[in-house]
Amino acid sequence: MLYAARIQFIDLANLFNSQSNDGRGRIRISPATHQRYTDIVNCSLIPAFGACALSKLTPADIQRQYNKWETTGRGDGRAGGVAPRTRIHIHRVFKSALKNAVSLQLIGRNPADFVKPPKAPKIAINVLTVEQSAELLDALRGSSLYWSVLIALATGMRRGEILALRWKNVDFETATVRVVESVEKTRKCGLRFKEPKTGKTRAVVLPRIVLEELKTWKDAQRAQLISNGVNVTDDHFVCGKRNGEVRDPTTLTHEFIIAINKLKHLPRVRFHDLRHSHATQLLTAGVHPKIAQERLGHSTITTTLDLYSHVTNTMQADAASTLDTAFRSAIKARLLIPKPS
Numbered sequence: 001m002l003y004a005a006r007i008q009f010i011d012l013a014n015l016f017n018s019q020s021n022d023g024r025g026r027i028r029i030s031p032a033t034h035q036r037y038t039d040i041v042n043c044s045l046i047p048a049f050g051a052c053a054l055s056k057l058t059p060a061d062i063q064r065q066y067n068k069w070e071t072t073g074r075g076d077g078r079a080g081g082v083a084p085r086t087r088i089h090i091h092r093v094f095k096s097a098l099k100n101a102v103s104l105q106l107i108g109r110n111p112a113d114f115v116k117p118p119k120a121p122k123i124a125i126n127v128l129t130v131e132q133s134a135e136l137l138d139a140l141r142g143s144s145l146y147w148s149v150l151i152a153l154a155t156g157m158r159r160g161e162i163l164a165l166r167w168k169n170v171d172f173e174t175a176t177v178r179v180v181e182s183v184e185k186t187r188k189c190g191l192r193f194k195e196p197k198t199g200k201t202r203a204v205v206l207p208r209i210v211l212e213e214l215k216t217w218k219d220a221q222r223a224q225l226i227s228n229g230v231n232v233t234d235d236h237f238v239c240g241k242r243n244g245e246v247r248d249p250t251t252l253t254h255e256f257i258i259a260i261n262k263l264k265h266l267p268r269v270r271f272h273d274l275r276h277s278h279a280t281q282l283l284t285a286g287v288h289p290k291i292a293q294e295r296l297g298h299s300t301i302t303t304t305l306d307l308y309s310h311v312t313n314t315m316q317a318d319a320a321s322t323l324d325t326a327f328r329s330a331i332k333a334r335l336l337i338p339k340p341s
Helices: 002-018 031-049 057-069 084-103 132-138 146-155 159-163 206-226 251-262 272-284 291-297 301-307 311-336
Strands: 176-179 182-186 190-196 202-205
Touching: 031 057, 031 084, 031 182, 057 084, 084 291, 132 146, 132 251, 132 272, 146 159, 146 206, 146 272, 159 251, 182 251, 202 291, 206 301, 272 291, 272 311, 291 301, 301 311
Parallel strands: none
Antiparallel strands: 176 202, 182 190
16 A cells, blocks of 8 residues: 655655756755755654555645644654744645655645645844944954855855855956855765755855955965965865865854854854845845845845845835935926026
């Protein structure tokens, strides 16, 4: 008998092997994404639906379980429901798997299509102001965190993109960095390099002050690596270890948490919030959202506008104020013009 849980694994296998995405019959799913899907299958879907015959699975069965997860089923065993965003991820994986089952003609229709999907509350984004960013950099100057934090605040690059950045992708003549790869860590594969999140490379122009600091750092790092017996090339990482190897993304996150917690007067931001800070500071300064989208590497400008709606609302008010000033000036000037007799 085919069970719903078994279809999950059929779907996971087919995400790698059967769905066309890259022109060669394979969809590009990173090991980290595969790991998240597998965790959802093993920890949530199998316990909830593994004993249910696929042909007998109904929308009511799914909805009851979704309702149950609102109050119980935390992964750490403590009282309380599954986090809203986790419930959304569960729904997406399950719905996709059942859709694949329909394609394989194992079921006639997808029962998840008739279920009200979980909703996640909009999470407030924590950001640093320009002044707070400068204060953070001043506190970290001289530490191993400094360069990754500086690049995050100056470019909005993701954590994995920063750690994968090599000197050969820093162009001092044009003051740009080329974002061509990212590094991630999974339980199965360890550290591995992959394409940027959207699958597209991009170029980000650096502020002149950051470019000057990076020039100084390149020379200092070179001397450091040579003293450690490393054969220095432009393939070395801008934010690498003292031995030239790539840094672990999770280690960077932990180090940043420790550092930010010591700075009591600054907001408790995550490393990823430095990316949000960069975007917010750009938009607040009046930079066009399209430019922000290109720097951040979002697939569409809609993503940028939705994510930073708290800023664009303010931009609306600023736009109205600018128009008000312009109209008032034009009307006043018009009133001063003598009317023909």
